[in-house]
Amino acid sequence: MTRHRTAALVGNPNSGKSALFNALTGARQKIANYPGVTVERKAGRLILPSGEPVELIDLPGAYSLDAASPDEVVTEKAVQGRLEGEVRPEVLILVLDAANLEQHLVFAQEVLELGRPTVVALNMIDLAERDGLTLDSNALEEALGVPVISTVAVRRRGLDELTAAIAAAETHADDAPNPNWHLTLPERRLAAKTMARAAILSRSARHTVANGLDRLLLNPWIGPLILFAFLFVMFQAVFAWATPFADAIDAGFTALSAFVSSEMPQSILRDFLTQGIIAGVGSVVVFLPQILILFFFILIMEASGYMARAAFLMDRLMAGVGLSGKSFIPLLSSFACAVPGIMATRSISDPKDRLTTILIAPLMTCSARLPVYAVIIGAFIPATTVGPGIGLQGLVLFGLYVSGIVGAMVAALLLRGTLTKGAASGFIMEMPRYQLPRLRDVAIGLWQRAFVFLRRAGTIILSATVALWILLSFPQAQPGQSQLDASFAGKIADGIAPVLKPIGFNREIGLALIPAMAAREVAVSALATTYAVDARTEAENDRGLIARLQASWSLPTALAFLAWFVFAPQCLSTIAVTRRETNGWKWPAFMVGYLFGLAYLFAGITYWSAIALGF
């Protein structure tokens, strides 16, 4: 039996650990969650000079082995061999930022005190040289008592030497260093200072690039302008650049569906393939271009160090509702789609902050609500102006966006005071030095996000859409009866009609809300189906539907319907991604419950206020 061999990378955040991990393992990485926590486990395969593989684990960045956050707990337990389901790594690769030795050597002493076979990677030596530092790795090796290898992960410098040192440390696992330090934190700091001084041969007083950039990017006046300009470009890109790709994917799935329809005889199996599987998966995969473009910007922001600056600029605003600057980008992303927004919450280290952000993300008006809003506003809000250049329709749309934001802020405030209560969410953050993002690291990151998303689409979202299709397709309609009426969904609509009646929703709305669980915009086509609109083109469809809606809905009902969509969690993908990110059904269940509650409440308030006002 071959033994399961593992090595682990440990180091402070911003030590270039992940870039080193990418350089050592390539794109063959496995991403999962550690059981019970929402901390990402990244593992890959490292090939030793002998050709033997070793599993390399990229442990979460930590400032100390006396953990202050869930990801530090994982690192602390993993290096001590106390992490459930993990073997104790045989070799530790301690990654130090060469330009920040004084700080990183404090943590290094803690790791070395464990007495495990350890190799030190003196990383980002090029940036240290750029800052005017000349380092003596031999002096450091002598002080630490373990091999020290100078590396530049992004340029693949020193990787062969590092791999060789790992192999050597592995074979000599028995005579690991056993320093009898056990120092206190101030003692460690003092020792770190002495060691760093001894290792620094010369230091030219060159002013770092970071100071100059920060003076501009954190400037109270120019900084926010640059941030908003950047975000503006990002949003333009998400909506404009993604459209051709999304259209192409859409066309591809339509063509596939048409092909299956023409090749297979009319049967329930054919309908299942085209309407159930192809349409269901297609409606989710169509978001992939948007997700990739959004994550391209987010990864660039993270890799360059600008993300920390954006969080710094927005922190005070977010603090008002009990969150921190780190929640800003995920919430902003949720205006495009809550799925990548919720995935982006991984950069929030405080678990309660992160949970709160996930729970309120669906309140940000995502792009899938726009088709619904457009049809209802087009049908019921007159195209008049209420002021110079201000149209009433646009104003209502703006009001819906604002309602979502206000709803999210109030929800955050309430959640922070109750369910996700905890120490006032702190904002203590190291601002990393600026770096040019490496294309390779960004590409690996994008590939991982795409893979995680597609795996979701292939599993839980697929099964949910299949279940929905069954509800809509059985039992089959008799001649002269509409399929929607005859289906289980129709029965469910009958069942929930009494519940929806008080908020002004008729049975047809109830019927449209069921398929809209797959994705909000499906509400439009479902309404068209229920009102038996016979149309050949989408534009015709919308015009026909608008006329039918005007004839059969009152204005209070239409307004209540809009209010419903501001809050209702009508999106299986969001629920599925919440389950994944919170590691269980408890929080998605809560999210669905509280959002439906809010939707019902506000649709009701809107309906009865509109009636009272005599509309």
Next chain:
Amino acid sequence: MTLDRLGIGAPARIKSVTWDLIAPEEAKRLRALGVDVDSELTVSHRGIFGGGDPIAITLGNMTIALRRSHARAIAVEAL
């Protein structure tokens, strides 16, 4: 003087920290980052809203962002 009132760019040394005013996990994090008695620092940036919250300090080769509520617990003396 407490850190929240230190001017931008003025070098200072931490005289004492009232750790009780800071949540335990955050106190741990601050200490791990080197924010502790005798550390020398400067304030490099302040936020744009709410009276200059948060605060970015430079400590050695690092820039660290923290809130004014933390800074109020940190007593400094100008160098």
